Amino acid sequence: MLxxxxxxxxxxxxxLVVVSMVTxxxxxxxxxxxxxxxxxxxxxxxxxxxxxxxxxxxxxLDKPITTQYGLFLKGVVAGRDYDAGPDTTHCPAPCFGYxxxxxxxxxxxLKDKVPVTLSLASGAxxxxxxxxxxxxxxxxxxxRTLLDRATMITALAGVSLPIYFTGLVSSAIFxxxxxxxxTINYPDGGLASxxxxxxxxxxxxxxxxxxxxxxxxxRLTRATMLEILGEDYIRTARAKGLTESVVIRKHxxxxxxxxxxxxxxxxxxxxxxxxxxxxTTFSLPGLGKAAVDAISTGDLPVIMGVTMIAxxxxxxxxxxxxxxxxxxxxxxxxx
Amino acid sequence: MTxxxxxxxxxxxxxxxxxxxxxxxxxxxxxxRIAWTRLKRDKVALIGGVVVILLILVAVFAPFxxxxxxxxxxxxxxxxxxxxxxxxxxxxxxxNSDFLLGVEPTNGRDVFSRIVYGSRISLxxxxxxxxxxxxxxxxxxxxxxxxxxxxxxVISRVMDLLxxxxxxxxxxxxxxxxxxSLWGLSGSGVRMGVLIVVIGFFGWPYIGRIxxxxxxxxxxxxYVEAARSxxxxxxxxxxxxxxPNLVAPILVYSTLIIPTNILSEAALSFLGAGVKPPTAxxxxxxxxxxxxxxxxxxxxxxxxxxxxxxxxxxxxxxxGLRDALDPKGS
Numbered sequence: 001m002l003x004x005x006x007x008x009x010x011x012x013x014x015x016l017v018v019v020s021m022v023t024x025x026x027x028x029x030x031x032x033x034x035x036x037x038x039x040x041x042x043x044x045x046x047x048x049x050x051x052x053x054x055x056x057x058x059x060x061l062d063k064p065i066t067t068q069y070g071l072f073l074k075g076v077v078a079g080r081d082y083d084a085g086p087d088t089t090h091c092p093a094p095c096f097g098y099x100x101x102x103x104x105x106x107x108x109x110l111k112d113k114v115p116v117t118l119s120l121a122s123g124a125x126x127x128x129x130x131x132x133x134x135x136x137x138x139x140x141x142x143x144r145t146l147l148d149r150a151t152m153i154t155a156l157a158g159v160s161l162p163i164y165f166t167g168l169v170s171s172a173i174f175x176x177x178x179x180x181x182x183t184i185n186y187p188d189g190g191l192a193s194x195x196x197x198x199x200x201x202x203x204x205x206x207x208x209x210x211x212x213x214x215x216x217x218x219r220l221t222r223a224t225m226l227e228i229l230g231e232d233y234i235r236t237a238r239a240k241g242l243t244e245s246v247v248i249r250k251h252x253x254x255x256x257x258x259x260x261x262x263x264x265x266x267x268x269x270x271x272x273x274x275x276x277x278x279x280t281t282f283s284l285p286g287l288g289k290a291a292v293d294a295i296s297t298g299d300l301p302v303i304m305g306v307t308m309i310a311x312x313x314x315x316x317x318x319x320x321x322x323x324x325x326x327x328x329x330x331x332x333x334x335x
Numbered sequence: 336m337t338x339x340x341x342x343x344x345x346x347x348x349x350x351x352x353x354x355x356x357x358x359x360x361x362x363x364x365x366x367x368r369i370a371w372t373r374l375k376r377d378k379v380a381l382i383g384g385v386v387v388i389l390l391i392l393v394a395v396f397a398p399f400x401x402x403x404x405x406x407x408x409x410x411x412x413x414x415x416x417x418x419x420x421x422x423x424x425x426x427x428x429x430x431n432s433d434f435l436l437g438v439e440p441t442n443g444r445d446v447f448s449r450i451v452y453g454s455r456i457s458l459x460x461x462x463x464x465x466x467x468x469x470x471x472x473x474x475x476x477x478x479x480x481x482x483x484x485x486x487x488x489v490i491s492r493v494m495d496l497l498x499x500x501x502x503x504x505x506x507x508x509x510x511x512x513x514x515x516s517l518w519g520l521s522g523s524g525v526r527m528g529v530l531i532v533v534i535g536f537f538g539w540p541y542i543g544r545i546x547x548x549x550x551x552x553x554x555x556x557x558y559v560e561a562a563r564s565x566x567x568x569x570x571x572x573x574x575x576x577x578x579p580n581l582v583a584p585i586l587v588y589s590t591l592i593i594p595t596n597i598l599s600e601a602a603l604s605f606l607g608a609g610v611k612p613p614t615a616x617x618x619x620x621x622x623x624x625x626x627x628x629x630x631x632x633x634x635x636x637x638x639x640x641x642x643x644x645x646x647x648x649x650x651x652x653x654x655g656l657r658d659a660l661d662p663k664g665s
Contacts, residue, residue: 018496026509156654160647162598164605164621165639168628176629266498273503277602281625291504292606295511303508310501 008322012315019311020076023304024069058082058089059098072097076308096305101297106305109290114309116186116286119198120205121275125264127210128217133260135214136221137253143226151218158215163274167208167281174204186284201284209278213267220263224256231255257328265321268314370583373659380655386648394454405448409613412438412445422631436637439620440627446634449615450641456609456616457645460530461596467535469589472542477581479543480550481573491547494540502537503602509533510608523610530609534599542588549584553577583660590653594646601642617642 056062059082063071074080075095082089082098091098096106135155139148174180186201187194228234229252237247276288283289287306294302364372374380393400401408423438436446479490513529553559554577562576603609604618612619617638624635 015496019500022505023508026512156650157643157647160594160643160650162601162605162618162621162639162642162646164602164618165635165642168621168625168635169639172628172632172635270502272501273602276503277605280606280622288504291507295507295607298511300508300512303504303511307501307504307508310504314501 005323008319012319015315016312019315020073020308021069023307023311024072027300027304096308097301099302100299101302106301109302110287110305110309113285113287113290115191116284117272117275117279117288118313119191119202120209120278120284120286121271123202123206124209124213124274124278125271127206128212128214129260129264131210132214132217133221133257135218137225137248137256139218139222140225140229141248148222152222155215155218158211159219161212163208163212163277164281166211167204167278170204170208171282184282184284201282205278205282205284208281209271209274212274213271216267217260217263221256221260224259225252228252228255254328258325261321261325261328265318268317268321272310272314370656370659374655377655377659380652380659383648383651383653383655386644387652390454390645390648391458393451394458397451397455401448401451405451406445408444408448408452408615410444411442422627423633437633439623440631440634441623446620446637449620450617450637452615453617453620453638453641454645456527456604456614457597457600457642460527460534460600461593463531464535464538464596464599465589465593467531468538468542468592469585471536471539472588473546473578473581473585475539476543476546477550477573477578480547481554481569481577483551487547490543494543497537497540500537503599503606506530506533506537506603507606507608510603523614526608526610530600530603534596538592538596541592542585545584545588546581549581550577553580587653587657587660590649590656594649594653597642597646597649 061068071080075091075093075097077093079093080091080095082091091105092107094107096110098104099106099109102109135151139151142148171181171184175183181204182197182200184201184204185197187197191198234247234252237251238244242251272288275286276291278284279286279288280292287309291303291306294300294306374384406412422440436450438444439446439449475490479487510526510529510533513525554572559572559576562572567576600609601616601618601621604616605622606618607622609618610616620638621635621642624631624638628635
């Protein structure tokens, strides 16, 4: 078990290094190809040559790319000092550099946005796992009934609907037509400051994001469950006189969960993409919204920071999923 | 192509099909024909297929259709808008016999023409990106499955990495730094090229995994052994013996990756990383609609429905195709 966890952790580190290299590569190579100068972007409207050279020196943009990458990594792990003689700025860890626009450390801007995205992603994934698996199991047990047909048609429609469309339609209906919910406005302090407002702001995004995934999971659960119900050990379980509910819950459902967890691990990357779209649709002040806003202003360091933070969460969540695997399926040996 | 699509499937399925046929009909049927017979019985998949063909025709003949039924896609009709609100006059977003799907708020462009032209971007990006994924996925997947060992280990790790990568964020980061002219293209052409390459590149592991798994089981078959004993080289076996047998799963998964690509393109356009205005795109229309949908819901519903119908049609057809080509099916 320990060896397995260590190996997975090593994988996590490799993954993060690769992501950071690719992200850093885009940040520093693409301006070279296109001929735009990061120092100029930091300088804003200044055209003073000396000032621009000063910025270049201070941000370390005059050093070779490998040195710059080393400094960048050091900044993320331990913080870094941008020093230019008397004018030294300390950027505390995790340092993803400075925003082009407001010249604040990127992390300073992003740290309040992480909880928004985390609550959106976790709430939605709980909803879709419960909803999707439950619907799939019911559909499999009531195979070929009207209920099964209706569920599967809804699920197929769900897979084909884009989040930003269902999001707009649902707020048009529940906020503006029926008035069941107040206008979505995420409270500044989050859950702690205004639980009611927080719930009001999160409920539609949760359902919208969960619906898309729940549809896929319902289809997958149904197919897996049907296959497993045909296995010999289910017949054996029934033959030895176990009640149907025990057979379903203890024998069939447990094996059904294994592929679900695999897919869940794979979907975490997509969940993050979904979160970006959901945040944009509902104007939630999360990481994704920050990245999208940063595109329109061309604020590269912010986009890079979000990508790195996002990759970190995806990789960590994948680790948890891998460990969960062993809990659900005793056949998986952790070596 | 003479190699069977699914050699084990051929035998069992032939028995099934001929069982209830008159005696004179007993004849060998190619697996392709069996699949076609099954597909013909699957009404839902057929409807999906017909819609797909119609959509392709709409995209191909867009200028002709718009010339017949609409107004040029970039022509402003401000006289059709309420001068105070900027929303279309009349109910349902200004739908009438002249403007079949109404007019756009703010500028008053013909929504019907923009939907028709938008289908070109959507389908072209989705198809070409699927081609990129299929080429990369089939080659790398079959190489990984066939050679095994460290080759397999490396390719599999790369696939895992790509599948866990925050793809959407990465793409918007990339698009934001891509220059305005590249590869001899400019403006929307560059954006389309980038979208095709990026969507295609992130899509190949989905096909690669399937192909790898299939190759691993196929390489142990007798006919591969026979080819090897006749002195065939590994490259020959991979491309001439194995790849033709992988056509069915590759075909199915490329049909199923197209709707995903359509959604990706629409999502990127929605986020402002798609084709540049004034080129019409469904995702961009939806993001424009965010500001006006409370006053003019029609302009939000129309592109949403367009995406929905297109994606659903491809999904239905792909599902049907998978069932028809499934050796275990009846």
